[in-house]
Amino acid sequence: MLVKIGIPRALLYYHYFPLWECFWGHLGLEVITSPPTDKSVLDRGVIAAAPETCLPVKVYYGHVLALAKAVDYLFVPRIISAQKGTYICPKFMGLPNMIKHSGYDLPPLISPTLDTNRGKKSWQRAHIQAAQGLGYNKKKALTAWRYANYRLRLYREKLQQKRTPLEFLNHDHSLPRSFTSPTILLLGHPYNLFDEFTNMNLIRQLYQYGYQIITPEMLSPVIIEREATQLPKHLFWSLGRTILGTAFHCLKNSPVVGVIHLTSFGCGPDSLVGELLERRVNKLSNLPFLLLTLDEHTGEGGLITRLEAFLDMIEWRRSS
Ligand code: SF4
Incomplete structure (x- = not known):
């Protein structure tokens, strides 16, 4: 055996x-x-x-x-x-x-x-x-x-061909995605982004609402690192560097319509990175920004309400 x-x-x-x-x-x-x-x-x-x-x-x-x-x-x-x-x-x-x-x-x-x-x-x-x-x-x-x-x-x-680990690790090819829909920059640690139970199917929900996503995994690490070096001080946390490097690149080079930062309650590194990220998004763009913090008590109803308000804001900005 x-x-x-x-x-x-x-x-x-x-x-x-x-x-x-x-x-x-x-x-x-x-x-x-x-x-x-x-x-x-x-x-x-x-x-x-x-x-x-x-x-x-x-x-x-x-x-x-x-x-x-x-x-x-x-x-x-x-x-x-x-x-x-x-x-x-x-x-x-x-x-x-x-x-x-x-x-x-x-x-x-x-x-x-x-x-x-x-x-x-x-x-x-x-x-x-x-x-x-x-x-x-x-x-x-x-x-x-x-x-x-x-x-x-x-x-x-x-x-890096705009696919998510869900397709390869969960063998889930049922995601209703489209490469021509408006793009949301979805940032977070991989275990927050791709655990569908704890994040209440966030990626699937975004696809169903008619958006596509960019996550850090979809970019080359070389590009992410090049952008991350633009921080005024060296950031030692690699997962945080990845989030910020991805954001810097996408805010300048990708036609994103909104930014979501998915974090976990009690995450020390994210409390620092989240602050830097939100400031940089506000400085470089006027994109709607949504901070979603997960813990074991997060309910799906609350998450959907916040998500829908965020998506309404995106549509309002896009049409004005
Ligand atoms: S504290 Fe933050 S970075 Fe560390 S394992 Fe938890 S979620 Fe990940």
Whole structure:
């Protein structure tokens, strides 16, 4: 029987799942993902996580618990940096410790430390060492890593063709999108943008109201980084840099009709980035701006009311 490794469908799953699926799958493990977030996943996560934790980390706990009985290992990497000179939020760094000491009966964690600031090949090294820890030889792990990187590159290229991870990770081709509709710039961390349960199908709703979207995943990282360097001070948070770089580029170069910033209640980095973003949107444009903050109590009715008011404002500006 194949050894099963579980990958929670949360946090940076939306950025790296093709890499991890291919890497572990190529080594011969069976990769199991948790089901899409639903009420039971969220409720379990809310109970398991510390109350002051942000919503995406609570959701992560729920996904870990959904996998716990079904796999031999859980893949919970300690992500410190994915881009030189920047850092992911500290919650990602502490995630393996938080999960390990959650008090639940969990399978062993595989937690390589992924930190680009330790050298260009540090992600490769950490994955190979993790595979060696499970008994795979270095050569086989290196081959798996190369395949996995290729898969990740293909995935990112597809996203840059104005597609969303929902199409590739959830195999959802039912999104009623159109490339000729007016475009809304939809900004946020990938786990906020693409978890359809916690954001109450925001992307689907925008498509249904007759808009298309641009998200950071649809732009080349080179363009985003070039724009982000225009900030007067170096911003260390990579997810925040991505949001701001995307906004700077799109406000100057794309015919967007409105901007939505989707954040999580309790997110420290977003409280800073959101402020910078809103100021820059106001400075560079007179576009309607909507800040949507999610937590486990957010109701769909309230979200739709705010969304409809925002879309009315867009139509009013467009017609005046
Ligand atoms: S960046 Fe914000 S939302 Fe994401 S894990 Fe950190 S605190 Fe939570």
